Amino acid sequence: MSLLGGNDLKEQQKINELELKINREKQKLDKKQTRQKILLGAFFVDALENGSVQGLREYTAKNLPKYLTRETDRELLKGVVENLEYTMPIDNNGDGVS
Incomplete structure (x- = not known):
């Protein structure tokens, strides 16, 4: 045992x-x-499915693809966005913003 560091x-x-x-x-x-x-996501999915928040479906369909940074995440949620049944109006520039 060392004299300097027994502990x-x-x-x-x-x-x-x-x-x-x-x-x-x-x-x-x-x-x-x-x-x-998970609980917050379930809350929003319920709101989306029931249409209980005006404009939420459109907002989600428009902004969710921009929010997702990974291609695999975009692919995973592609069906969700499509199921929102939102068709964005096209402006003169063709970028979907009116």
């Missing part, structure tokens, strides 16, 4: 325990945030 092992064990505790708390927070997102 190093105990201190390292305490640090390891604290890091494990931090990681567990981070996982709990991540799960909570994921659940919040």
Whole structure:
């Protein structure tokens, strides 16, 4: 045993325990945030399906494709956008904005 650091092992064990505790708390927070997102998404899907918010279907159909940055995400939600049955008016520039 070293004269200068006899408690190093105990201190390292305490640090390891604290890091494990931090990681567990981070996982709990991540799960909570994921659940919040799922519930919020379900709320909006319900509003979209029932037409309970005026203009929400049109807004979603117009802006969701722009919001999605990954091609795989766009492909995944392509059917959702199509099911919104929104046809955007075309302006003179042909960019869909009137």
